[in-house]
Amino acid sequence: MSDWIIISSVTGIYLLIVLIVGIAARRGQKSTLEGYITGGRSVGIVVLFFILGAEIFSAFTFLGAPGQAFTTGAPALYILAYLSLALILWWVIGPRVATLGRRYGYLSQADLFADRFSSKSVPVVMSIMSVVALIPYLTIQITGAGLLFTFATDGQVPFWLGSLVAFAICTIYVFVSGLKGIGWTNLLQGILMLVVAWAIGIAAVFQLFGTVDNMFSDIREVSPEYLIMPGGGDGWTWAAFSSAIVLSVLGFVMWPHVFNKSYSAESNRHIKRTVVLYPLYALLVVPILLAGFAAITTVQEGDIERPDAVMSHLIVNLLDLPPIVIGLMLAGAVAAAMSTGANLAHTAASIVVRDFISHVKKEALKDSVAVSITKWCVVIISALAFILAVLNVQTIVQLFLIAYGIVIQFLPITFATLFWRRATFAGVMSGMLAGLGVTIYFTFVQPTPFDIEPGLWGVAVNTICLVMISLFTKPMAREHTERFVRPKASTEIAAQPELSRPVTVHRVNEHEKQSQTEVSSPAP
Incomplete structure (x- = not known):
């Protein structure tokens, strides 16, 4: 054989x-x-x-x-x-x-x-x-x-x-x-x-x-x-x-x-x-x-x-x-x-x-x-x-070369969601798009400065845009952002606007009771 x-x-x-x-x-x-x-x-x-x-x-x-x-x-x-x-x-x-x-x-x-x-x-x-x-x-x-x-x-x-x-x-x-x-x-x-x-x-x-x-x-x-x-x-x-x-x-x-x-x-x-x-x-x-x-x-x-x-x-x-x-x-x-x-x-x-x-x-x-x-x-x-x-x-x-450069643009919005109440929709959206644009530019158009990966330049611009534009736009209601920045402190689920409600119904279950004792300490 x-x-x-x-x-x-x-x-x-x-x-x-x-x-x-x-x-x-x-x-x-x-x-x-x-x-x-x-x-x-x-x-x-x-x-x-x-x-x-x-x-x-x-x-x-x-x-x-x-x-x-x-x-x-x-x-x-x-x-x-x-x-x-x-x-x-x-x-x-x-x-x-x-x-x-x-x-x-x-x-x-x-x-x-x-x-x-x-x-x-x-x-x-x-x-x-x-x-x-x-x-x-x-x-x-x-x-x-x-x-x-x-x-x-x-x-x-x-x-x-x-x-x-x-x-x-x-x-x-x-x-x-x-x-x-x-x-x-x-x-x-x-x-x-x-x-x-x-x-x-x-x-x-x-x-x-x-x-x-x-x-x-x-x-x-x-x-x-x-x-x-x-x-x-x-x-x-x-x-x-x-x-x-x-x-x-x-x-x-x-x-x-x-x-x-x-x-x-x-x-x-x-x-x-x-x-x-x-x-x-x-x-x-x-x-x-x-x-x-x-x-x-x-x-x-x-x-x-x-x-x-x-x-x-x-x-x-x-x-x-x-x-x-x-x-x-x-x-x-x-x-x-x-x-x-x-x-x-x-x-x-x-x-x-x-x-x-x-x-x-x-x-x-x-x-x-x-x-x-x-x-x-x-x-x-x-x-x-x-x-x-x-x-x-x-x-x-070429697409694979920017794959990490794409997903790393989600880093600023993640930290803004979990740790910064002042972040706004305009800030995170403009930051993501600006970061993506910079990543693509340094990947396909202009050689990246100092041999630093294009995605990192994108994240830097992304973060700056997110912070600056968020500070100049109207903040979201504190009781809404509190649910994300201090999840441990939120004992009840606030009513969600129909615009953003996930398909699955929000609910409190046994997993949540357990997670409330396990989640890391809230940010100040």
């Missing part, structure tokens, strides 16, 4: 298991929009940990990270730096966001801001910005799955077929089970990713060099520039390196799916524990980066067509591995793409329905209709991303 058939069969069996687990997760889930998007707000610490982990460990982890280490060396370590700090802001704002979400029935990131600023315009603008950032990110996951199949089977499984199979399965279980399907499959896939990552790292280092010390000694002798900043090839300056870390840390917690998944947490304690445990995911990245460093002296640039093929080249051509093991490694790498892709498709669909259609449509959607539309949006968005991946649309790369 040919090796590629064995490799494909092992991966196929794994994909079938994922499909079964994803569909079975639907058992016991209510057929409501809240159940589909938040899992009934009952997700425990273990599943929440793996759900949030899937947001960051994607096709980039198994393709882009080793490719970055192979082409530049030391600058690739920025991944470990921002990973350790990725959720640090969420320790402060996560419990507040989750408390408000449970109290007022929020299902999306923009629900919070629409309620705070009593505006339908805020969620509509944010939904457009979010989907523009999420679709290319999803496209990259589909591209990664297709490339992995092609590399591992030496082209026997074409790109379009590999990506189609992986994301058809992903779309099916998200369609059927919503967040619970994502949660339980991410748990399965997260464990496999961890095992596979270490198997790849250990095999690459010890088969090619014997020890880690020997590997770095070899790099020091042949290409020492790869071990210091700014690195080899097209290296980074210190400003670019540092600003990339800051942009990633601040932008990571602004992705819409981080808000959405935090609404699903069973308690605020689970959110804080997740923040503490999150740096453990570095255990997955370290061996992958080691594999990238191992390629610096063993792989020539002419051996591969693109840097993100370096890990697959190592596995298939340089390491002595049986086909079954290669199949398991392929399954683990595809798992990274699928776990992130499932989250992205689910979040993008919920944003389209919850933040765009529900606010543009004059009449409120029935819950059953909203669930049905959200499910079909998962299919449509996944299909669109698949088409873009197959067509290899060049602008996708």
Whole structure:
């Protein structure tokens, strides 16, 4: 039997298991929009940990990270730096966001801001910005799955077929089970990713060099520039390196799916524990980066067509591995793409329905209709991303470059919502649009000053506009803003204007009683 058939069969069996687990997760889930998007707000610490982990460990982890280490060396370590700090802001704002979400029935990131600023315009603008950032990110996951199949089977499984199979399965279980399907499959896939990552790292280092010390000694002798900043090839300056870390840390917690998944947490304690445990995911990245460093002296640039093929080249051509093991490694790498892709498709669909259609449509959607539309949006968005991946649309790369620059523009409005009563609708809206404009300008028109990431310049302008315009416009009623700035002090739910009321009825429940004792201390 040919090796590629064995490799494909092992991966196929794994994909079938994922499909079964994803569909079975639907058992016991209510057929409501809240159940589909938040899992009934009952997700425990273990599943929440793996759900949030899937947001960051994607096709980039198994393709882009080793490719970055192979082409530049030391600058690739920025991944470990921002990973350790990725959720640090969420320790402060996560419990507040989750408390408000449970109290007022929020299902999306923009629900919070629409309620705070009593505006339908805020969620509509944010939904457009979010989907523009999420679709290319999803496209990259589909591209990664297709490339992995092609590399591992030496082209026997074409790109379009590999990506189609992986994301058809992903779309099916998200369609059927919503967040619970994502949660339980991410748990399965997260464990496999961890095992596979270490198997790849250990095999690459010890088969090619014997020890880690020997590997770095070899790099020091042949290409020492790869071990210091700014690195080899097209290296980074210190400003670019540092600003990339800051942009990633601040932008990571602004992705819409981080808000959405935090609404699903069973308690605020689970959110804080997740923040503490999150740096453990570095255990997955370290061996992958080691594999990238191992390629610096063993792989020539002419051996591969693109840097993100370096890990697959190592596995298939340089390491002595049986086909079954290669199949398991392929399954683990595809798992990274699928776990992130499932989250992205689910979040993008919920944003389209919850933040765009529900606010543009004059009449409120029935819950059953909203669930049905959200499910079909998962299919449509996944299909669109698949088409873009197959067509290899060049602008996708440019869109991905500003994806973090887009979502980080939600940072000022988040802090204004939770900590500053004086913020107004005019201030936050003008700030978001100005910040987005500056980010686009420094990304596509003018080189960014001092090698600082464009998104950070955008946030600076965003914050200035928000503060200045808010100070010169009429403040909102204190009893309204008090609900957000001091959620612990609000024991009753104020009547909401029809303009900003979320689809789900606001209510006080047992989760709220618990959250009132857990939410972090209010700001002065």
